[in-house]
Amino acid sequence: MLPQAGLAGMMGMAGSSNVQGEDQKKLDLVANEVFKNSLRRSGQCCILITEEEEEPIFIEEPHRGDYVVVFDPLDGSSNIDCGVSVGTIFGIYKAKNPGSGNYSLEDVMRPGTEMVAAGYCMYGSMSYMMITTGKGVAGFTLDPTLGEFVITHPKVQVPSRGPIYSINEGNAVNWDAATKKYVEACKAGTYNNGKPYSLRYVGSMVADVHRTLLYGGIFMYPADKKNPKGKLRVLYECFPMAMLVEQAGGKAITGTQRSLETMPDSIHDRAPIYLGSKEEVELIEMFKREMGAQ
Ligand SMILES: O=P(O)(O)OC[C@H]1O[C@](O)(COP(=O)(O)O)[C@@H](O)[C@@H]1O
Numbered sequence: 001m002l003p004q005a006g007l008a009g010m011m012g013m014a015g016s017s018n019v020q021g022e023d024q025k026k027l028d029l030v031a032n033e034v035f036k037n038s039l040r041r042s043g044q045c046c047i048l049i050t051e052e053e054e055e056p057i058f059i060e061e062p063h064r065g066d067y068v069v070v071f072d073p074l075d076g077s078s079n080i081d082c083g084v085s086v087g088t089i090f091g092i093y094k095a096k097n098p099g100s101g102n103y104s105l106e107d108v109m110r111p112g113t114e115m116v117a118a119g120y121c122m123y124g125s126m127s128y129m130m131i132t133t134g135k136g137v138a139g140f141t142l143d144p145t146l147g148e149f150v151i152t153h154p155k156v157q158v159p160s161r162g163p164i165y166s167i168n169e170g171n172a173v174n175w176d177a178a179t180k181k182y183v184e185a186c187k188a189g190t191y192n193n194g195k196p197y198s199l200r201y202v203g204s205m206v207a208d209v210h211r212t213l214l215y216g217g218i219f220m221y222p223a224d225k226k227n228p229k230g231k232l233r234v235l236y237e238c239f240p241m242a243m244l245v246e247q248a249g250g251k252a253i254t255g256t257q258r259s260l261e262t263m264p265d266s267i268h269d270r271a272p273i274y275l276g277s278k279e280e281v282e283l284i285e286m287f288k289r290e291m292g293a294q
Helices: 026-042 077-082 170-172 177-190 205-215 233-245 278-291
Strands: 013-018 023-025 047-052 067-075 086-092 114-124 127-132 135-141 147-151 164-166 218-222 249-255 272-277
Touching: 013 026, 023 026, 023 077, 023 135, 023 249, 026 047, 026 067, 026 077, 047 114, 047 233, 067 077, 067 135, 086 205, 086 233, 114 205, 114 233, 127 147, 127 233, 164 177, 164 205, 170 177, 177 278, 205 218, 205 233, 205 272, 218 278, 233 249, 249 278, 272 278
Parallel strands: 047 067, 164 218
Antiparallel strands: 013 023, 067 086, 086 114, 114 127, 127 135, 135 147, 218 272, 249 272
16 A cells, blocks of 8 residues: 655555565655556566566557566665655567567576666666666766756766776675675775775665776675675566666676576565676676686
């Protein structure tokens, strides 16, 4: 049930939890309803996959179209009530048999390389929208006076290096040796003429990836002893962000392979992710090869 209108009604917990066992915020539910209804009414979608619902949503006629949309309606929900940047992440696949009317999980359980578009919106000091359709990345900023997104970043390019690393160091004790070695190298400035990297971690993937896209550096959510497959969801967090970063000249890996080439086991499957500046990601890739999964 949606919360009552008004700011007070929008803050705080909804009293329910999602398929991942995470407590849902009221705004998680509001955002989920808003996107579901808009996507259904677009007449372009056949299947919706959302972080907030366990099962796929099959769109019936007369609203059915040929696209599968996977989305995280409100990413970074742990930051909502303190007003820190949050966002929406989405990825789009074209159904395998467009116009057939026969749609199934086969249209969803696919590698990220088959996505036709991806993007995110970030809601912060300014609202941004970053999109790719496989031909580079364009960035738009909401102009509140127009109520329109205007193009501000026509051709986003991730710098090949960037002295910023972004990871939840609170999990460090559980990290694998390669991740520990890379983070130590960042702190020592080993590959930066002895100048230490800066740590930046908002705790909203959208905000941390947005900064990485524009300033360079690396965002990491590794697998660890506590989360053997990492925390972030393959379909509606890892894949869209990996496609954006690659299209902007960066790189995205799970640690052992290209993120977009992985095959999800389930619609809410998780995977480790290291993404950002090409040379930074290649450094951790080298350590992973040298040290394996120890
Ligand atoms: O608090 P942690 O473990 O560092 O996790 C933070 C990560 O979890 C997330 O909040 C997960 O997203 P949701 O808020 O959509 O569940 C990411 O945005 C963020 O990168």
